[in-house]
Amino acid sequence: MTATAGQRARPAATYDVDAIRADFPILSTRTSRGRPLVYLDSAATSQKPRQVIDAVAGFYATGNANIHRGVYELSVRATDTYDLAREKLRRYLGARHAHEIIFTRGTTEGINLVAQSYARPRLQPGDEILLSALEHHSNIVPWQLVAEQTGARVRVVPVNDAGEISLDELERMLGDRTRMVALSHVSNALGTVNPVARVIELAHAAGVPVLLDGAQAAPHLEVDVAALGVDFFACSSHKMLGPTGMGVLYGREALLEAMPPYQGGGDMIGSVSFEKTTWAPLPAKFEAGTPHIAGAVGLGAAVDYIESVGRPAIAAHEHALVEYATERLSAIPRLRIIGTAADKVSVVSFVMDDAHPHDIGTILDDEGICIRAGHHCAQPLMRRFGLAATARASFALYNTAAEVDALVRGIERVRAVFG
């Protein structure tokens, strides 16, 4: 099944959210205060279906061995399992080659890898790295580090009051000294979907490669890295139903081939001598040391799960939830939604007069409702909106309209306390 915009808008009537919820054991647990869990913090980390938990446990129970070295059957099987997970991620992200899929610890490591192995050798004093004001700290700090190391500088494309980046500004800022554009595909704090296809087009027209921080996009959107023509795309397993400590960096083959290794160690070498060490071919060159094999197995099971439900169906369901939450929260007096971009997924961020996000979070927690309260690791963005923090509800394939109603009832309790 190929995805189209039409399929994304498919009505949610055929979507069996109860069956999906039954796959996630944690969703039927209760808090220590005896409340059913209302988990609205999937942008921080998603919950895991039994299929992922079983895949990880099953690997340890019957498939565990180190990969790429044992001559025995079990190791060969573990290697095959690991390689199969890579192939699943290749398909999920739309990469041409499995060796363009590098397994990492997460989005953060993927971005650091690109900053250090791709950008650092190329950057000269005065060169520029373009980011946006929407970025998560993980797509700011690695660039600040490499800027400090090379004398390059970080420049920031502004966002408007709706939380959308300015393409005009981006185009203006793309100049002779621009060496990299690094942008979130979807903002973790506001849910804004950035116009990444257009950004890539503009950047490539200026001869500048683009890295997308896909941490919030990979769980929700149909991503096709080859069709987008993006140079690097980093995402995290734990935000897309998979295990923590696992992630993917996609890189275009030609760029990855030309890059030096990020870390040295076992598994990433061709041969080692004290005179001259050679590197293993892709993707092993970037996977020093024994990798998170069970993590790859779990992530593979996670994308299988997502695809079994269907990304267009998930997108339609989540879109309806965001619309419904936006409508209900907008009706609450003295509550303001932060981030009103035309294209949003998964996230509704808000502030209330008289009640700080932390207090909102504590009172909701008492009701079993899990939201994020704080700066969402996006302090520059918070400053852009003149805020120290927001409260953020974020949705995944297993959330329901009834949970949005619970959130609204919880907010009424916040009002009762704070007036």
Next chain:
Amino acid sequence: MATMNELYQSVILDHNRSPRNYRVMENADRHAEGYNPLCGDQLGVWLKLGDGDVIDDVSFQGSGCAISTASASMMTAAVKGKRRDEALELFDRFHGVVTGQRPAAEANLGKLAVFSGVAEFPVRVKCASLGWHALKAALERQDEPVVSTE
């Protein structure tokens, strides 16, 4: 188990709505900043010390939740007129109670006892202690911003 009503008692809500001694102090003898990296809350505490290290005046200002704002506000009211060593001793008692290391009943906190319920909300302990850490840093002349890390 403490309830929401015990956490958000009316005296706390009142100090949150109308924080006492809420201003930047001109010509302060001491100043320190407290910062909570978890939520971005940040506040400054200013002191004037008189003869015998008595806290003649104390103020605070910053951005924070109800617990951190009310706690800092009530802290300023509690330590004004106290000697430096008395204020530091009160810090220890308050800190012991909100971190759950000391029973509220024996800590003699007076009005500050309204924060004893915070001990049951581990993620809010650093909110209640933020202003106090800044006070301690100011009294001990730490120039670096203090980070509340309970």
